[in-house]
Amino acid sequence: MYESMHNHTVISDGLQSHLEVLESAHEAGFKVIAFTDHDVFPDDAIMGQLKGYDGPVTWTLGIELSCGLPTELGGTDEGNLHVLGYFCDPQNSQLREYLAKLGSSRIVRLGRQVKHIQSLGFDLTVEDCLAVAGIGAPGSHHVVTALKLKPANLNRIDVLRSEFEAASKTDTDLARDYAVMMDRGPVQYPYALFMKGSSFKPMPEDTLGSGMVDFDDAVRLIRGAGGIAVLAHWYFHEDQFPRAALSTVISDGRIDGIETAVYNRQIGTADYSAQHQYLAALAARLGCATVIGIDGHYPDDFQVFLDSGLAGSTVGQFQALIDRFKPALIIGNL
Numbered sequence: 001m002y003e004s005m006h007n008h009t010v011i012s013d014g015l016q017s018h019l020e021v022l023e024s025a026h027e028a029g030f031k032v033i034a035f036t037d038h039d040v041f042p043d044d045a046i047m048g049q050l051k052g053y054d055g056p057v058t059w060t061l062g063i064e065l066s067c068g069l070p071t072e073l074g075g076t077d078e079g080n081l082h083v084l085g086y087f088c089d090p091q092n093s094q095l096r097e098y099l100a101k102l103g104s105s106r107i108v109r110l111g112r113q114v115k116h117i118q119s120l121g122f123d124l125t126v127e128d129c130l131a132v133a134g135i136g137a138p139g140s141h142h143v144v145t146a147l148k149l150k151p152a153n154l155n156r157i158d159v160l161r162s163e164f165e166a167a168s169k170t171d172t173d174l175a176r177d178y179a180v181m182m183d184r185g186p187v188q189y190p191y192a193l194f195m196k197g198s199s200f201k202p203m204p205e206d207t208l209g210s211g212m213v214d215f216d217d218a219v220r221l222i223r224g225a226g227g228i229a230v231l232a233h234w235y236f237h238e239d240q241f242p243r244a245a246l247s248t249v250i251s252d253g254r255i256d257g258i259e260t261a262v263y264n265r266q267i268g269t270a271d272y273s274a275q276h277q278y279l280a281a282l283a284a285r286l287g288c289a290t291v292i293g294i295d296g297h298y299p300d301d302f303q304v305f306l307d308s309g310l311a312g313s314t315v316g317q318f319q320a321l322i323d324r325f326k327p328a329l330i331i332g333n334l
Helices: 018-028 044-051 093-119 126-133 140-148 151-168 172-184 186-195 215-224 243-251 273-286 301-308 317-325
Strands: 002-007 030-035 058-068 080-086 228-231 257-262 289-293
Touching (some): 002 080, 002 289, 018 030, 018 301, 058 215, 093 126, 093 215, 126 140, 140 151, 151 186, 172 186, 215 228, 273 289
Parallel strands (some): 257 289
Antiparallel strands (some): 058 080
16 A cells, blocks of 8 residues: 655665565555665665565665765765665666765775774774675664664763763854754764764765765766656755755756655654655645655664654555656566
8 A cells, every 4th residue: 555665675774685675565554665775776686586576565676876965055075965766777887887986985985984983982893884784885874883782882972962962052053953963862863973074073074975976967877777866855954955955956857856755763753744844845836756755774664654644645656756757667566
């Protein structure tokens, strides 16, 4: 019945294999699933497993592509975004070349992240993070997961939270950021404290560096591979990508669609309902395609999404994309 156009597996930063995600989806009452791993497509062995799947869930293959901001907002020098690509040809040479560059850049970034985190008094190594990542490309989620495996690091997070709280009492900007962090809950503490360039203890060079293209080039790569490009969870980046700029990007046809909502256990206690409503209204006004997805990483994210009340709004969105864009290449079990 329900659909999720945004899901991750062990080949990026999810905890389940593709077949396990399909099983979890079926148990939760989901009929359609899009696999959208970060900057990677399944290898031949996994594709063989998927093609052999004869269960009741319809699956399609997508990707969540890392890129910089639009050029007018600073491009790759000022932060990074995620753009979902649906119906892409995974064998497209230009897209494959970009993914290879991003894979190399992730290893470089991991070293920078660990060095920064060590400088803040944490016990963490690159090897710790790679062990958590397993076969997946190492990402920030793996870094945070590895960090939290050591009790001393949890204590250090609380110390930094206390420092942030004290500093927020004399700085209005920090007070706003601290309030947002506390609203989002403990799951998001590491990101607000030290995992991003905008954190309390800013992460140096926290983007994917020279391997990353800007927003418009990422959209061109997706479209060039026969796909449609959808801006993922924009509201996570609203401080860098303001509403006026988003409206311009949509009006100018620089993106095919927007993801109006995601919900999973990593959201914590944050309430993004106002942003969800804004994006739905903006898309309706500008005639933009929309998707809603779990952005799932954990087995219980399907149930968390059901409890959010968003699931009913997902029905029919997959077919709506097909009807609207009539993609030439659809990989899945349709």
